[in-house]
Amino acid sequence: MEHRARVPAPHPAEDITEHVGYRLKRASAALRGAMDKALRAYDLTVPQYSCLELLDEQPGLSNADLARGTFVTRQSANVVLRGLKDAGLISRPAATDHGRALPVHLTPAGRQRLHAARGAVYAVEERMIGSIPARRLTALLADLDAMAEALDERPEPPGAVES
Template structure:
């Protein structure tokens, strides 16, 4: 009898498939982040953008889009919202082609610091659900899955 876990026979029940389980976990993470970030006036893509700009100031729209898993068109909207809120600055023009490098403002740093604590707490709750002796293997498995699918 096949259980779909110990052999390679795909489970008939879609809710037992790996992709479904990954999507369920991702949806739960996104929902928790949406709720927590709403209290800080941010969306998940805006928060991700602020995190990237904190680590690598001056990233372009295209670089930020790749790093936050959104389209360049969506990143334009995210950047406009962050700029309108006074959380980032971007020059009106640039000497280096079309890329407009973005930088956090002082308010952007403050908002990120406040939001980061709630996001990291969510990440820690998720991490705590995995037995410590299995965590590094799980992370390696997730990386291999992403690489296998070209991500």
């Protein structure tokens, strides 16, 4: 049996459950489960709800924009949009006058469904953030943003040559 050197942990931890990544994933899974449950009453999935929220704020987004904004692939966004369109919650032209991106818009029924579901989703978030002192929320949000930005950076690999 080959002996492998132990890789040092990024911070002191007794086991995997004390790692930041594990805790973030646990919180994310709990949030997703609570949102799934809350949205069932409105016949929406979390990605569908997220698309409706984005379209309410920014009408005319493309499939690619919605995929990025909802953290899914373009293929998954197509499935989500097809479901929303079949339900009459969004409109999307068959063709566009310029470019290839087809702008997506909420229908009145989509806006109505979004507004009905929003209260349930906000109640989930209130329950979640109600578990921490209000004075720490701003710092938590800043820390989460800093962690995401640290991982979004793509440093050059060692030995890479600039062109």
